Amino acid sequence: MGSELRRGSVVVRLSLVVLTLLGLAAITRAWRPPAEFHAGQTPLRNLTARVEFKQPDDKATDEARDLARRLATAVYEHDPARVTQLKARVVNELSELASAESLDTVDPEIWASYALPPPAEGTPAPTPEQEQEQFAKLRTVLSEAGQLDAAQATLGEAFAPLERHGLMVRLPPEHEANQKQIQVRRVDSPGFDATVEISETLVENATRQLQRTFEQKLPSLDLAARVFNRIRTALPETLKLDPIATRAEQDRAEAEVVTQYKVFPVGSVLATGSKMLDEASLKLLDAERSAWLHARSSWESVLRFVAATALYGALFVVVAFVLRRHDRGVLSRLPRLVTLLATVLLTVAAMTLANSREWRAEAIPLLLLAMTAAVAYGRINALVMSAATTLIASVGLGLGTYDAVLLLGPASAAAIALDSVRTRSKLLIVGFVAAGVAAALALCVGQLAGLSLLDATQTAVRLALWSVIAASLMTCLLPLVERVFDVQTDLSLLELGDPAHPLLQELVRRAPGTYNHSITVASLAEAATESIGGRALLTRVGAYFHDIGKMLKPQYFVENQSRGDNRHQSLAPAMSTLVIIAHVKDGVDLARQHHLPERIIDFIQQHHGTTLVEYFYRQASSRKEADENAAAVDESAFRYPGPRPQTKEAAVLMIADAVESASRVLVEPTPARIESLVEELAHKRLVDGQFDECGLTLQEVSRVCDSLVKSLTAVYHGRVKYPEQEPSKGVSA
Incomplete structure (x- = not known):
């Protein structure tokens, strides 16, 4: 290696390698262990919680939100004018009755509205003489000093709650909120809302309360009965449901509901052994893993980062020795070294982005690397580089032995088959060779991993498809590869030797x-x-x-x-x-x-x-x-x-x-x-x-x-x- 060291700066080369190693560690997030399990995998034992954790309980959260909507207070608009007007009419009518000289001078309709209900069914209506006597008795009560004013005050006291919270006969069918309370908004006083009991607003309950008030406060029971009989059938409905405001109130109540969680203590069984992992089990495992990672100390993360980076460095050393034996120019020329390091970095990054155990799309970047390395550095170097990159991706992405075999097999086949590129169809032939190897490997590995024949066949088809696609991409990228890596395929050499x-x-x-x-x-x-x-x-x-x-x-x-x-x-x-x-x-x-x-x-x-x-x-x-x-x-x-x-x-x-x-x-x-x-x-x-x-x-x-x-x-x-x-x-x- 002496000549390489004499030709360039050792510090520069080592710095580039260290930067690449750090880049690989960052891309693969080497400080945190990757996920161990994936969909379709069948664990050999029960998987239990390593730390206590909680997971959002969607069902409980939905139930809590539904309850919040049902408990939210509905909003009703209240128009008290109709109650006030009824009170004023009753006061005027009582004044008219008190000032009348005889029954003949009273409006028959007014007197009829103050008539007493018959004591029993079938009782004959009172005679004119009896009505005269009843009128005289009522007038006497009202004519006594201060009695009319007392009656008016009693009416004001009795009608005050009705004017404040309103009246309704019954809850409307569209009322799907709180069944005990409502929110009342007076149309004559915007911004002054009140929460009242629904029972207080019902006409039936309000009628009974009026009756008790009249019996207790009016001068005579006869007067109380006649006034109650007048008002009982005339009480108006002043409350009207506001659906838009009610829906907004329900939305606000629902938004205030916090997410509900289910707590899993240490040792909780998250997945049963010998049973294929489904989506629900994977969610539990992911939640447990997040909690476990959060519980890990910074020192543990640092140690893992150093260990992973050291492993990547060891693989780099192996690749460097092979390159030194078969292609010294890669190490002796700084531009070629930079290109090699950047290629590995980009390949691992692409594999990380395309990582999907279901689709196996990470095979495409690895296949492109294998074919590119075979063109640029030769088949032996391509095999070693593909193996090293597969190991790096396996550590960084948490791939198992079977996964690594499925990725490395087609890449190795492509590197071995790509001895020279003398025709434009060569790369496609290499792609089909890699596809055949990938399909055979997928079927064999599927049997070893205990997959069903259908799942293994699907994996085989996907890997074969990616192999052909990677070869097609390589055919298009070949001129770029030759320029970037400063290599010549036999195809370009034939053109150059014209x-x-x-x-x-x-x-x-x-x-x-x-x-x-x-x-x-x-x-x-x-x-x-x-x-x-x-x-x-x-x-x-x-x-x-x-x-x-x-x-x-x-x-x-x-x-x-x-x-x-x-x-x-x-x-x-x-x-x-x-x-x-x-x-x-x-x-x-x-x-x-x-x-x-x-x-x-x-x-x-x-x-x-x-x-x-x-x-x-x-x-x-x-x-x-x-x-x-x-x-x-x-x-x-x-x-x-x-x-x-x-x-x-x-x-x-x-x-x-x-x-x-x-x-x-x-x-x-x-x-x-x-x-x-x-x-x-x-x-x-x-x-x-x-x-x-x-x-x-x-x-x-x-x-x-x-x-x-x-x-x-x-x-x-x-x-x-x-x-x-x-x-x-x-x-x-």
Whole structure:
């Protein structure tokens, strides 16, 4: 890991990793344990309350609210004018009776209203003489000093409650509120409401009270009976139900009702073992979990946060070791590291948002991560990253073993199946492969988890559907993935390696010899890369562009020189070396101007590594030996600036490039000489340390050499020698 650390700041990389770990811990809410149970799950034992808690009792709350509406006081409008008018009429009538000289001068209707009820049924009506006597008796009572005023005062006292709270015959049918009290609002005095007993407002009760008052307060029982008989049938109904105000009063009473709770002590059975959890049981478990989380101390939350973050960090370490083994560029290049960390962070966040044990939609982000990682980092790295992300999501979301298997299975299948993308249908094929694995896993896991065949089948269909959808999304997102992760699929490499590419066309025009050299090297390197299981197509396309820098000064390179035209003869060895070495930097500049991918630019930078330009170095050394006064020869000035090959593909291109150039000067390119040349050049670069940073093993170097020998032998295979033809007469040979 030393080279990675030397290339960038350790502090920056560690800070980014720590920030990502903290982000993952925040997304998964690592300080609090996730929910353990979900709908459709069947616990193996009874689930009991760990702490005392209470849960809203909807039924009791509804009953309390209904009771509050029924106990709310209804609002009635009261018009006391009718009672006041009746009182005034009775007072006037009594005054008229007291001032009348005889019965003949009294209005018959008034006298009839004050008539006594017959004592028994069938009793004959009084005679005129009897009526005269009754009238005289009544007039005498009323005519006595102060008696009329006393009667008027008694009437005022008796009618005062009626004027205050009103009268009604009975409760109306629409009265669905308090049956004992009502709220009375007088129309003549807005804002002055009174709560009264319903019994006081009923005409029947008010009539009896009037009778008792008259009998107690009026001067004679005869007068009391006659006044009561006059009023009994004339009492008006002054109360009218106000439905809008009553409904508002009921709504207010209902709103004041607090939520009713049911208390569950510690040890209460919340769900029965061996019975599938239903919605009611889940509500109880959620309420108990909330109370339990609230009862936990801050120290417990901190410990869990630290433990979860440490676990995430351990998984990151595992992924880092695998990446270091298979793709060092991810760790050595800060932008690629940032992209990787952001991808994991976004994937876990998406899985958290899509988390649903019923729909299993969290499989989509995980599948996208697996396919993206397979494209960007290779299948092995994709498998490890998918497994690590699944474990992180399992800890954060509280997924069980079966859930993790259901998620990781399709993701692993997608990563394994996605070896290369040479056709547009490849990703869809991968999606269908993942769908088949997902369906089979869901059915098997369903049996192990004790699910019904219907539930297991539904899960299988959903996971298969998500797999196909994820593959379809990946097909659309592939260009974006290539740009963001700076990778090239075989599909894009085939497009990039088109001979019609502007840079290749310019190379053909300016440096045809270099172009032919690049084509030959591409063929050699592709076969050699394939022999060690590398990306042969990537090596081939990289070889096409590895020497594009030579087009700026093509005549300084032997493959573009005519016989006898060697421009280095007039240059000092050091200057010639600078010209030769400059083609690497020129090639990088041209590649960036034409927006070539970084992977291709790496081939341009690394195909010579830090090798020595031997021809001119020996020339300089020879001149130094011949002239002792000449300046000392610094070997580092005759080496390419590098870097050394960072990938196996770049190392293969380095060997193929050197072998192809050297084989051109073989006088007799027999298989033995070709083999000796290849082994010599490969061994020289191996000893020079050019393969130290690319992970190329000795066994792989041997395979590369064997492949190059076979390819060059085929190029320089022997031909049958035909006898020279005699020239025709008159034509020179």
